Amino acid sequence: MHGADWMRILEQAVKDKVTQAVSDVGAEGDDWGYLLGPATVEEHGDLALPCHSLAPILKRSPVDIAESISSTLAPSLVGIAEVSAVSGFVNIRADSEWIATRLRELLSDDRLGIEVEESRVAAVDYSAPNVAKEMHVGHLRSTVIGDAIVRMLMYKGHTVHRENHVGDWGTPFGMLIEHLLDLGEHNAADELGMGDLDGFYKQARAKFNSDEQFVERSRNRVVMLQGGDGETLRLWRVLVDESMRYFNEVYGMLGVLLTNDDIMGESNYHHLLPEVVNRLADLGMLEDSEGAKVVYSGDWVNREGEPMPLIIQKADGGYNYATTDLACIIDRVERLGCNDLLYVVGTPQAQHFKMVFEVASQAGFMDESHNTAHIKFGSVMDSDGKILKSREGEAIKLVDLLNEAVSRAYQVIADRNPSIDSDERQRIAEAIGIGAVKYADLSTERTKDYVFDWDRMLSFEGNTSPYLQYAHARICSIFRRSDTDRPLPEDAAISIRHAEEALLARRLVNFSAMVDESLSTYSPHRLCTYLHSVASAFASFYENCPVLSSEDDDTMMSRLVLCDLTARTLSTGLGMLGIESPEQM
RNA sequence: GGGCGCGUAGCAUAGCCUGGAUAAUGCACCGGCCUCCUAAGCCGGGGACCGCGGGUUCGAAUCCUGCCGCGUCCGCCA
Known part of the structure; x- marks a missing residue:
């Protein structure tokens, strides 16, 4: 272990x-x-x-x-x-001496011992919100975990393609476009732009469930959309653009790397769908099932114990998400030249991805040189133990959660450090509040379900990012008060005499190993656990080993080295998790 | 019915892949610590038949197996 x-x-x-x-x-x-x-x-x-x-x-x-x-x-x-x-x-x-020598090596190493690996090309598929639907706390996991994995891969020297597989196509768009027309294009765009996606979607859904005429119009509109009707496409574009504008705002608040350049929605793979069908047909893998084109692979069975296929093309000629996922694989392997195909998608889709990967391998869309991984994560449950769904109406909007986190952080800073002016306070509050929300999601083993708990997400005590940030800020404060500049001299003498120094030094020396462990299993929580242990060791050191009032200059310099390495380890580690490290808080 | 996953102090979790010594951490609880580098903190304490039963092993929270409970998926939604 x-x-x-x-x-x-x-x-x-x-x-x-x-x-x-x-x-x-x-x-x-x-x-x-x-x-x-x-x-x-x-x-x-x-x-x-x-x-x-x-x-x-x-x-x-x-x-x-x-x-x-x-x-x-x-x-x-x-x-x-x-x-x-x-x-x-x-x-x-x-030996303490041996560890001191390792610390001295880290002191002059910008990468803190983390090696650059032989570079691979990876596609990380994450976030993937649906156009015209609210982002709720369920989307947080994919976005935040995916972003952390992207950052770790990049730090290790790999080429990473962020792929935001936005839900921007399919039958619901008939309904959504008709609702857009009912509201009036201008009003609807305003509403979407304001971020009221939930209201928009629910209204459309409600009409769809109660108004037969509306259903009929929606169906016709889907046909027009898929048929490439110009005006319909323009309206569709309005929905997509307004939604993306809103998503980008959320991404900005969250501080994730995703931008418009990373958007590869379902609609982008349209042109490849017939190609998927043709290739599978040429290989003789397609079979007919009540008019639909399907692939039977593996030994999957359905409720009745009959073989279960992957549906490639429906009887009406439409395509399924499996087809799009196969097209994605072709695109990522052949156009982007990816070695690693990573999908940060919820556990409920485990079987789907197994089937897709299996078919893609059989069809030769990828080979042994390609590494696929479904980086699955558990569902966010409500207090009844049921899966949290935006449709149910009770799900908390992600923006509301983030705003609440920032305002709570703002209040805490005002209480504890009133000398910080309000602009700076706001900036720090964002780092702390957003960090706390992200860390709460990153720090638990990702495959487990968890019950959404407002207080858990907004806690600033214990194993939380504010605790790690606090350790970092205290160190910055020490350096502000000292007359020693960073970076410290490379030949600084390091002596480890106290138990607290020894424990901290041991932790610091393990950083690169823990980063590698965390990435190799796509488990950001391991990095969290490690960083918490560093911060915790530092807190003990801080209480027991005075730095600026050490007994002599050598001891002070030695302790400043420990402080410097701790701060850099924390900020580098938090950086990989997509969390900022303010210099004061 | 079948597949997959989960079950560890009151609560929330880590540890399971790769078996090892006294099962780790946080919250909550009890008791201490701010004239001293930021108390979002530190020090000490209580609290666990690791879901239940078999098996493998010198040794099992960890591997295998049966059962129970919960979740999730199972052909034209993504």
Whole structure:
């Protein structure tokens, strides 16, 4: 297990010696190095080697073996780590001096140890709001998680295509366009531009459910839209543009990277849909089912236990979302040259994506060199344990949540730090309020459902982004008060003497490993957990190890190094999560 | 009915992929700490049959299996 703390650099430094020591005690043949892992009990050390599985091979007790290995290993790790044996475990603890040297390396490294990887090309499909529908808290997850993954990939040196697969096509648009006409184009555009998407959609839906004439008009309008009627397309464009204007406002508030350049709505893949059908037909994969063209793949079955197909083209000639998703794959592989196809989409679509990926592979739209991942996330539930849907009318608008978060943050700053003027206060309130909302979503394991809790989203205490930002701001405050400029001298002397210094130093040295762990599993929450542990270690250090009033200049400089690295680790880490790090709060 | 996922202190979560020592964190609760670098904080404390039962293993929250509960998906919506 590689939890919140995994001292990868120590593992790399000692691995060969450990393997050697194990074989020296007689366990030859296999490579037993894999037994080496993070110590689960912090007091025992940084790394541990459990010797129990060697016992049957060596015919000795684990305690005995651990002691043998320990005494062989200890001399070879002088200057790196201390070795001890406790109840069948060999424990390895990095020397303070060795860690100090690692810190000095980080001090002069802008990337804080995070390596640039061989560059891949990735498409990250995320956010994907629906035109003329309100963005509610359910959209937050995809947008925020996707954005964090994009930032991590970019930091690691990959080329990333952000793909905002906006719902801008399909049968509802007949209804929406007719409603637009009923309201009067100008009025409707105003309403949409004001961000009252919910009202607009619900009114349209209500008419559709009660007015047969309206239903008829809507149907006709869909036909005109799909037939490419000029005026209809123009009206459709109004809906899309007004909605996008509103979405961009929300993106701006949220501080995500998405812009108009990233919009690749469903309508963009229109021209590829016949191509999908043709290619599948040429491969002989298409079968007829009551007039529809479908692909049977895998062993999916429906309610009746019959094989379940992926529908490619409906009997009426229309296309399905599966077809669009296949077209996307063609586009991303062939036009964009992507290696990684990542979809930040809710868990309910898991089966759909499995089927789509399967068909795409079979059809040769992609091959073994392509990595697909459905980065699924759980649903936001209401207090009854039911999935939260905008249609139900109870869902909280995302903008309202964000505004509330900012105004609460504004109030807290006014209470705690009245010296900050109101412009600056507003700017900081946005960083803190928005950060808190994003962090609340990012910090929990993404596949789990959770019940929406207003207070949870708006909390500024405990494992929240304000806690991390607070640590950062305190450090900035220390530097403001000191007469030492950053960046600090590269040859600064570092000495780790107190327990609080040692704990903080250990955390700092693990940053790059934790970033890699977080990205490799597409799990931003791991980075959150790690950053919280850094901030927490800093808070203890801050209380117990005075910096500016240290006993001597060397101690002060050493502590300033810890402060500097902590601040940079926090701001870099928060930056990957799309959260700002104000210098005061 | 079948597929997938989830179940860890009062609440909310991490740990599960890759098995290891006393199950970690936050909120809430109890007790301490601001003449001292920002108390959005720190220090200490209580609180858990890791859903239930089997199995594998020297060792299981973690792997396998059965059951229970909840969620979600299951052909022309996306």
